[in-house]
Amino acid sequence: MRDQTWDFSLSSVFALICVVILLFSFLFLPWGGTRLTDNGARLVSDAFSGAPGAREVPLLWLVPLMGSVAVIFAMWGALTPERSRLATFISIGAGIGSLVYFITALGAPQDPKFPLGLGFWAAFGASLGMIAQFLMAMPPVAAAWEGFAAGTGKVFRVPPGLVPYLFIAPALILYFVWIIAPTFYTIYLSMTNWDGITDPKFIGLDNYIRLFTKDRTFTDSLWNNLRWLVIFITVPTTLGLGMALIFNQEMRGGKIFKVSFYSPLVLSLPVIGLIWSWVYNPSLGLINSFLTGIGVTDPPGWLGDRQLAIWCVIAAAVWRQVGYVMVLYLAGLKNIDPQLVDAARVDGANRWNLFKHVIFPLLAPVTTIIAVISMIDSLRAFDLVAIMTRGGQNTQVLANFMYIEAFNNYRMGYGGAIAVVLFAISLVFIGFYLRQTLKDELEY
Numbered sequence: 001m002r003d004q005t006w007d008f009s010l011s012s013v014f015a016l017i018c019v020v021i022l023l024f025s026f027l028f029l030p031w032g033g034t035r036l037t038d039n040g041a042r043l044v045s046d047a048f049s050g051a052p053g054a055r056e057v058p059l060l061w062l063v064p065l066m067g068s069v070a071v072i073f074a075m076w077g078a079l080t081p082e083r084s085r086l087a088t089f090i091s092i093g094a095g096i097g098s099l100v101y102f103i104t105a106l107g108a109p110q111d112p113k114f115p116l117g118l119g120f121w122a123a124f125g126a127s128l129g130m131i132a133q134f135l136m137a138m139p140p141v142a143a144a145w146e147g148f149a150a151g152t153g154k155v156f157r158v159p160p161g162l163v164p165y166l167f168i169a170p171a172l173i174l175y176f177v178w179i180i181a182p183t184f185y186t187i188y189l190s191m192t193n194w195d196g197i198t199d200p201k202f203i204g205l206d207n208y209i210r211l212f213t214k215d216r217t218f219t220d221s222l223w224n225n226l227r228w229l230v231i232f233i234t235v236p237t238t239l240g241l242g243m244a245l246i247f248n249q250e251m252r253g254g255k256i257f258k259v260s261f262y263s264p265l266v267l268s269l270p271v272i273g274l275i276w277s278w279v280y281n282p283s284l285g286l287i288n289s290f291l292t293g294i295g296v297t298d299p300p301g302w303l304g305d306r307q308l309a310i311w312c313v314i315a316a317a318v319w320r321q322v323g324y325v326m327v328l329y330l331a332g333l334k335n336i337d338p339q340l341v342d343a344a345r346v347d348g349a350n351r352w353n354l355f356k357h358v359i360f361p362l363l364a365p366v367t368t369i370i371a372v373i374s375m376i377d378s379l380r381a382f383d384l385v386a387i388m389t390r391g392g393q394n395t396q397v398l399a400n401f402m403y404i405e406a407f408n409n410y411r412m413g414y415g416g417a418i419a420v421v422l423f424a425i426s427l428v429f430i431g432f433y434l435r436q437t438l439k440d441e442l443e444y
Contacts, residue, residue: 008084011136012077015091018129019071021122022098026063028177029119032111039119040064055114059101063123070094070130088134095130102127183423190416196406200413207417218418220394221401224310228378228397231314232321237370240325241363245355247326248333258330262323269320273387276316277303280388309393313384321377325370332366333359372433379426398422 026040032055044061046054070091077087102124110116190207192200211218243261247254264272279286280302288299303309336359344358360367382399389395391404398418406415 008077008081008088011088011133012074012084012091014136015070015088015095015130015133016074016078018095018126018133019067019074019091022126022130023064023067023071025119025122025126026067029122030117031057031060031119032114032117034117038114038117040123057105058108059104062101063098063127066094066098069097092131092134095127095133098123098127099131186416186419186423189413190420192413192416194412195410196412197410203413207414208421210414211417211421217396217401218398221396221398224395224397225379225381227310228314228317228381229375231318232374232378233371235318236321236325236374237367239322240370241329243322243326244329244333245359248330258326261326264320265324267320269383270387272316272320273384276312276319276384277388280312303389304393306394309389310395313388313395316384316388317377317381321374325374328366328370329363332363336362368433372429375429376426379422379429 028036028039030036030038031040031043032038040060040063043055043057044064045051047057047060073087073090073094077084077091080087102120105116105120189200191202191204193203193206194200247258267275278284282288282299282301282304285302287302291299300308302312340358340362341354344354349357380399381397382403385391385395385397385400386403391400396404399422402415402418402422405411405418
């Protein structure tokens, strides 16, 4: 006879399912009406930011807050059965907290122009499920479930070959929603004339024809990206490899130097852009103050000079990238078999021959990764240009040019065409990287 004790492990799993439904409904389903843009996340964001025409939805913030609390404790209860009882009660409390909003909303007068939508009702049902999860822990329910599952075990048994796909299915769904679908939609928009407000008007390849034949700014932006690409592949790679070779050996203060060179990577690109804007300041900047101090009477304007501005922005990007490359090469050097190095030294190889014929060839996989990452980073460069020059002084790159056309000039279709071109160029390098990665895995 089954032990008549409460088993809360199944209730935690049930609560986790309800919380996922709750948060998905809040983020992606229409909270009022039928438009997906009127989801709960959009309503809360508009209310907190004070957007013009924002709808009054009191206490709606309780839904994501209580959902976040519940998902943490439901996972905790599912992963640690000995704590599932406490996790269940906390999840039930979160469900009651979110239900406060729904009771308030159902008790308030309804706006006929904004009826309660699918997302509201799905989240409401999920909140009730979070509260009712304790029923799954009751001994009769648990016993009935086990008996039903035992009697029809073949129905609920997942084929082993499908298990990996079930685990990656949530990530693939989100990837499709946020990456794949918008990519195809952007390709469609690139063949339209759209200002972002009215309905898109299909114009075929007119945006691409104008882009490649009539727009000088596109040519300048592409040329700046190529400059960025060449510098990014050569300078950070060379400096990072050199520093990695130096710091790979025991030296006094080596850890301090490693942290110092890596620390710029911790800073966000907008912060780096602001720092280097101050450094390049023509009156009070660090560089011009130093030049004035040593007797230079007419120091350059740096970011105000059309010939120097793009190189100044690239230099700021290189400063951040060097530490990243250094760390990757250090990791590669640690994986080199010391016996190979010792054998080369026994054979009489000097330092240059040791580096040329042993160390650098063994670092080829790391070099490939660094080169491809540098290519991708140079092609999607945006932040530093936007912060340091706002695209002026002939410093526009493709991503910056796309943003200005789409969101400043309200030519979404033309901006989409630029995005598609940038995507196609990036795809070439990503394809090369994937090809090399798969080739190395097959050889291994």
